[in-house]
Amino acid sequence: QVQLVQSGTEVKKPGASVKVSCKASGYTFTNYDISWVRQAPGQGLEWMGWISVHSDNTKYAQKLQGRVIMTTDTSTSTAYMELRSLRSDDTAVYYCARVGSIMVQGVIRRGWFDPWGQGTLVTVSS
Amino acid sequence: EIVMTQSPATLSVSPGERATLSCRASQSVSSYLAWYQQKPGQAPRLLIYGASTRATGIPARFSGSGSGTEFTLTISSLQSEDFAVYYCQQYNNWPTWTFGQGTKVEIK
Numbered sequence: 381q382v383q384l385v386q387s388g389t390e391v392k393k394p395g396a397s398v399k400v401s402c403k404a405s406g407y408t409f410t411n412y413d414i415s416w417v418r419q420a421p422g423q424g425l426e427w428m429g430w431i432s433v434h435s436d437n438t439k440y441a442q443k444l445q446g447r448v449i450m451t452t453d454t455s456t457s458t459a460y461m462e463l464r465s466l467r468s469d470d471t472a473v474y475y476c477a478r479v480g481s482i483m484v485q486g487v488i489r490r491g492w493f494d495p496w497g498q499g500t501l502v503t504v505s506s
Numbered sequence: 507e508i509v510m511t512q513s514p515a516t517l518s519v520s521p522g523e524r525a526t527l528s529c530r531a532s533q534s535v536s537s538y539l540a541w542y543q544q545k546p547g548q549a550p551r552l553l554i555y556g557a558s559t560r561a562t563g564i565p566a567r568f569s570g571s572g573s574g575t576e577f578t579l580t581i582s583s584l585q586s587e588d589f590a591v592y593y594c595q596q597y598n599n600w601p602t603w604t605f606g607q608g609t610k611v612e613i614k
Contacts, residue, residue: 415603417550425542425550425593425605439601475549482556490600492540494552494561 382406384476384497391503392466399462400500402476409457410434413479415493416450416461418472426472430479430490431459466504473499508532508599512592512606518614525581527609529594534574538598541570541579544608545590553592554579581611589613 387401402414416428429440431450440448449462459476477493509532519525529539537557542550552561554570557577567582581588594606 417605424608425544425595427603427605430601430603437601441602480555489538489597491538491597492552492555492561492595493542493550493603494555496549496551499549 382478382495384478384495386474386476386497386500389501389503391505393506394467394504396466396504397462397464398466398502399460400474400476400502402459402461402497404457404459404478407478409452410454412481413490414450414452414459415477415479417475417477417493417496419475419499420469420472423472428461428474433459463502466502468504471502471504473501475499507602508535508596508604510594510596510604510606512594512609514609515607516610516612518612519584520614521586522583523614525584525588525611527579527581527592527611529572529577529579529606531575531577531596535596535598537573538596539570539572539577540595540597541568542593542595543588543590544593550593584611 383405385403390398392398410433413432415430418426431438433452447464451460476497480491481488511530513528539557541554544550558570569580571578591608591610593608
């Protein structure tokens with residue numbers, strides 16, 4: 381079955397970086413894009429960014445521009461999200477998700493997120 | 507940025523009753539809208555995409571409707587496993603996406 385398995389819990393100090401991995405299985409990795417979403421404790425879902433696995437094109441949420449880098453390794457079907465200059469308000473569960481797509485009038489549009497990884501807790505604390 | 511607003515923030519419903527959740531977009535997103543369910547300690551799960559198409563394995567008691575700026579998720583007869591937080595998400599503006607702030611469906 382289609383599955384995304386993420387790396388484990390991380391504890392970091394302010395100013396450090398974290399790199400979370402997301403290993404895909406059960407489908408052709410290069411046929412789907414990956415997005416990353418985070419959820420601070422007790423809060424809602426915040427979209428962080430998107431990477432086209434096929435082309436390596438990326439788009440990041442404006443508030444994270446300059447601090448986040450998303451990459452993929454097609455040889456291992458793994459996506460990565462690196463967040464730099466960590467702050468206490470970066471404490472959250474980080475999710476990867478496969479991005480669905482549809483053909484609309486001859487154009488491929490990206491769409492919903494399915495499935496999601498199990499989530500990775502990143503705690504930023506001194 | 508398209509802002510998604512969900513209402514109410516919390517919905518108290520008895521098992522077996524109908525639940526109606528709303529999602530409003532700050533500008534038209536056509537039918538490019540998805541709904542997710544999230545239970546405590548779990549990742550979100552896709553329920554509905556294209557505003558009204560149920561994802562694989564989603565029970566028929568879940569239905570979505572709407573287009574443009576106004577959308578509704580209806581759970582026809584709430585089961586115990588349906589008490590959770592529900593999020594809407596627009597994907598009209600890809601490659602950027604936005605979520606609503608969520609509606610918590612709790613037991614009355």
